[in-house]
Amino acid sequence: MSLDVNISEPDEFNCTELHSCIENVARINSLNDFTYHVEFACGKGENFIANVFRVEITDTEDCERKISVIIKTLVNTTRQELFRELHKREVKAYEEVISKFQILQSKLDVIDRIVLPGCILSDMKRGNEVLILEDLVSKGYEYDSKVNKLQNLEYEQVCLVLKSLAKFHALSVVYELNDKENFTKLKIEFKDVLYQETFLDKSKLRNYYTNCYEDSIKLLDDLDARTKLQNVDTKLMDLLRYYTSPRTFNVLCHGDCWVNNFLFKQKVRR
Incomplete structure (x- = not known):
């Protein structure tokens, strides 16, 4: 070789x-x-x-x-x-x-x-x-070339991403229905890591999450909604931990759903 x-x-x-x-x-x-x-x-x-x-x-x-x-x-x-x-x-x-x-x-x-x-x-x-x-x-x-240029995806592309995520989440439901014992083990094994205090401190990602949240709020035109969301800022990590803890119905999430992790396939025109 x-x-x-x-x-x-x-x-x-x-x-x-x-x-x-x-x-x-x-x-x-x-x-x-x-x-x-x-x-x-x-x-x-x-x-x-x-x-x-x-x-x-x-x-x-x-x-x-x-x-x-x-x-x-x-x-x-x-x-x-x-x-x-x-x-x-x-x-x-x-x-x-x-x-x-x-x-x-x-x-x-x-x-x-x-x-x-x-x-x-x-x-x-x-x-x-x-x-x-x-x-x-x-x-x-x-x-998509727009990804490299940090341009917006087309509406059709956003729909494809959301549909793919829905299918991904649905597979967790099917998994649990077919093999509840092993899925229960997965819920324990795949518990949240990213939003725990130890990881936030050692990875130095705490400010990154907070800054991302604040930048997202700035995009809102609705001042009332922006004010309400700004009040959540101090509770952000607690909320993230709350919503990633196991519930009655659980799905495994992608965890890093952003544009650089998307691939598209063009339709073949006949």
């Missing part, structure tokens, strides 16, 4: 760690002799916790045989130990939740399913935290 690195900051590319992972992905896909190309899957600073790479693996003898994957590794910071818990949660979400959702969706028509990337490989060992996902871009999905 050989390596073609196409990233501006090669220090971010942990060769020993990622070479081994990519070799495993190739082996899974019966590629013995291959080359691969690496690039950042998102801009610098767009991901707070992880480095996200796109890797294209190509068969040396048949260049038409290609596999594209997304590889996430923890950012090396002083708060890495804290972020390890988030990495472990994400791995468990793919291995224990998304995999279950895919099984549940197999009974639905394709048009009624939500598109979820599959987990190819993962590792939770300290110092070797890796998550490898299938690359949906290779299946025709793409980032």
Whole structure:
């Protein structure tokens, strides 16, 4: 195998760690002799916790045989130990939740399913935290140019996002109806982490949440509504903790629903 690195900051590319992972992905896909190309899957600073790479693996003898994957590794910071818990949660979400959702969706028509990337490989060992996902871009999905330019999404796109979230939440309900015992375990295992005092202090995200809330209020034209919401400011974290605690009806939430995590697929015009 050989390596073609196409990233501006090669220090971010942990060769020993990622070479081994990519070799495993190739082996899974019966590629013995291959080359691969690496690039950042998102801009610098767009991901707070992880480095996200796109890797294209190509068969040396048949260049038409290609596999594209997304590889996430923890950012090396002083708060890495804290972020390890988030990495472990994400791995468990793919291995224990998304995999279950895919099984549940197999009974639905394709048009009624939500598109979820599959987990190819993962590792939770300290110092070797890796998550490898299938690359949906290779299946025709793409980032909208408006996302990179921080422009508004179209009404149709917003509707698609909301419909996808509704399907995602509905799968939790179906999961609970079909396997209440395991879903009850998930409710305990996936309890809120982000809004707890320890995480807020160690991650230094407390001000970030508050600033986001205040910026959102400024967008309101209704002065009465703005005043009421401003009064909530001091209780924001308590409210977030309250609404993320288990209830009679529970769904697993995405947790990071913003424009850089959206991919769209254009309709084929006939």
